[in-house]
Amino acid sequence: MSRASDRAYEAIRSMILSGELPAGSQLGEEALAEKCGVSRTPVREALRRLESDLLVTRTDTQRSFVADWSxxxxxxxxxxxxxxxxxxxxxxxxxxxxxxxxxxxxxxxxxxxxxxxxxxxxxxxxxxxxxxxxxxxxxxxxxxxxxxxxxxxxxxxxxxxxxxxxxxxxxxxxxxxxxxxxxxxxxxxxxxxxxxxxxxxxxxxxxxxxxxxxxxxxxxxxxxx
Amino acid sequence: MSRASDRAYEAIRSMILSGELPAGSQLGEEALAEKCGVSRTPVREALRRLESDLLVTRTDTQRSFVADWSxxxxxxxxxxxxxxxxxxxxxxxxxxxxxxxxxxxxxxxxxxxxxxxxxxxxxxxxxxxxxxxxxxxxxxxxxxxxxxxxxxxxxxxxxxxxxxxxxxxxxxxxxxxxxxxxxxxxxxxxxxxxxxxxxxxxxxxxxxxxxxxxxxxxxxxxxxx
DNA sequence: GGCAAAGCTATTGTATACAAATGTCATAGG
DNA sequence: CCTATGACATTTGTATACAATAGCTTTGCC
Known part of the structure; x- marks a missing residue:
């Protein structure tokens, strides 16, 4: 859990769950990397995990957004x-x-x-x-x-x-x-x-x-x- | 599909399905990268996808192996x-x-x-x-x-x-x-x-x-x- | 005024270097 | 002979630079 990618995962996840990142927000890798205090590499990994959790969706052009739960x-x-x-x-x-x-x-x-x-x-x-x-x-x-x-x-x-x-x-x-x-x-x-x-x-x-x-x-x- | 990570995914997946990489084989990122003609970065991504497909398992120390299907x-x-x-x-x-x-x-x-x-x-x-x-x-x-x-x-x-x-x-x-x-x-x-x-x-x-x-x-x- | 194309900006994809962690092997001590 | 410990090799994790691509804006033409 002390790995940077795990910290990024937890951080982004809790930002989504708390509503700090509302549904539909774009998730830029660079911005998240800065927020989490890590580089883009672990952020990318975290985003893929969140995507498979269906907390994050990606457009056909590979941009990530907070998933919208109807x-x-x-x-x-x-x-x-x-x-x-x-x-x-x-x-x-x-x-x-x-x-x-x-x-x-x-x-x-x-x-x-x-x-x-x-x-x-x-x-x-x-x-x-x-x-x-x-x-x-x-x-x-x-x-x-x-x-x-x-x-x-x-x-x-x-x-x-x-x-x-x-x-x-x-x-x-x-x-x-x-x-x-x-x-x-x-x-x-x-x-x-x-x-x-x-x-x-x-x-x-x-x-x-x-x-x-x-x-x-x-x-x-x-x-x- | 032309992205390097997709090519790596397809390549590794077909090596597993064809039996070229038998169950239990260790999947070193560097070796796979060379085989697929890409760098480790897309290989890592491919391995995570294959892991979520349950075609690949990882030990507690983060080493990847071809999953064994009993x-x-x-x-x-x-x-x-x-x-x-x-x-x-x-x-x-x-x-x-x-x-x-x-x-x-x-x-x-x-x-x-x-x-x-x-x-x-x-x-x-x-x-x-x-x-x-x-x-x-x-x-x-x-x-x-x-x-x-x-x-x-x-x-x-x-x-x-x-x-x-x-x-x-x-x-x-x-x-x-x-x-x-x-x-x-x-x-x-x-x-x-x-x-x-x-x-x-x-x-x-x-x-x-x-x-x-x-x-x-x-x-x-x-x-x- | 509207539309299109070109160029600029923002964002993601990939490669590579280096750091950290893990595994291995040899050697020394019991 | 077995075990523990240390150095060394291998492997994975992270940061960063650069390349490619998507999106946006501006400008020029109709």
């Missing part, structure tokens, strides 16, 4: 993610070990702990959540499935979803995890898949509702001018 | 491909236009033509086959689905499958395409998905059978020494 794109991403994570959950249930089950339980305990804190520890929730899904993917034992999901899980929308969640929605998420654990403990692949698909799609609708709200607000603001 | 990896890839292409077929059926349907029919006519030639025009078959699946992916209208499948369809095993196919297997493939067309014409997503999944999985078993045959032969040769 609501349809988001729906598309969640739909695929539901399918792939559902598949991963099924495989994981069929191959579950006692050891991995313990790690999954520990991850969900961490989530519970984060939710019980006074302020509501969103970072702790996200970390536990990531561990939870990571272990499942590991147990599923498909390098390719992991690779495909890797391009879907860390996208801007997914990242922001937890911040749209209210506390009760996070609680419900924790409850669904408990159900998943029950399915894993019984090695019931079909059950695990069903719960996981529902889990992801509920997250999608939470995002879509919040997004609709934001859009409406923006429209009201425009109308008020 | 039979389990192959099964894994086909299983995922069946799921994703099945999904694509379902979406395509639900959104099918008359225009696209004509293109799909034309592609299958080309396949038919290739099969009717005396020698058995494998290249023509592959081209028609690619067009067939490409149009479906296009009509499915999911950039992300297309991106995910892109990393699965051009892999060594898939590429070689058609060469393992006998003439009758290719005929059967053509027949399944006809069934798919029928499902598309009726906009029946569930039917299209079912046929597509079967289509891909049959291709897998054709490959696996041929592979088993090859392995047995190799084992016999070893035993004969």
């Amino acid at each position: 609501i349809d794109d988001v729906a598309d991403a969640f739909e695929l993610r539901a399918m792939l994570e559902g598949k991963a959950a099924r495989r994981a249930a069929e191959r579950m070990t006692d050891d991995a089950l313990d790690r999954i339980r520990a991850a969900n305990r961490q989530i519970d702990g984060a939710l019980s804190k006074p302020g509501g520890d969103v970072a702790g929730f996200l970390e536990g959540n990531r561990e939870f899904h990571t272990v499942i993917l590991e147990v599923a034992g498909s390098r390719r499935l992991a690779a495909l999901l890797g391009t879907l899980i860390e996208q801007p929308v997914v990242w922001r979803t937890a911040h749209h969640y209210g506390r009760d929605a996070l609680r419900r998420s924790h409850g669904e995890h408990e159900e998943l654990i029950a399915a894993f403990a019984r090695r019931d692949g079909a059950w695990a898949e069903a719960i996981m698909v529902g889990h992801i799609l509920r997250a999608y609708h939470a995002y879509a509702d919040a997004h609709r709200g934001l859009t409406d607000t923006a429209m009201q603001l425009e109308a008020a001018e | 039979i389990d990896d192959v099964a894994d890839a086909f299983e995922l491909r069946a799921m994703l292409e099945g999904k694509a077929a379902r979406r395509a059926a639900e959104r099918m236009t008359d225009d696209a349907l004509d293109r799909i029919r034309a592609a299958n006519r080309q396949i038919d033509g290739a099969l009717s030639k005396p020698g058995g025009d494998v290249a023509g078959f592959l081209e028609g086959n690619r067009e067939f699946h490409t149009v479906i992916l296009e009509v499915a209208g999911s950039r992300r689905l297309a991106a995910l499948l892109g990393t699965l369809i051009e892999q060594p095993v898939v590429w070689r499958t058609a060469h393992h196919y006998g003439r009758d297997a290719l005929r059967r493939s053509h027949g399944e395409h006809e069934e798919l067309i029928a499902a598309f014409a009726r906009r029946d997503g569930a039917w299209a998905e079912a046929i597509m999944v079967g289509h891909i999985l049959r291709a897998y078993h054709a490959y696996a059978d041929a592979h088993r045959g090859l392995t047995d032969t190799a084992m016999q040769l070893e035993a004969a020494e």
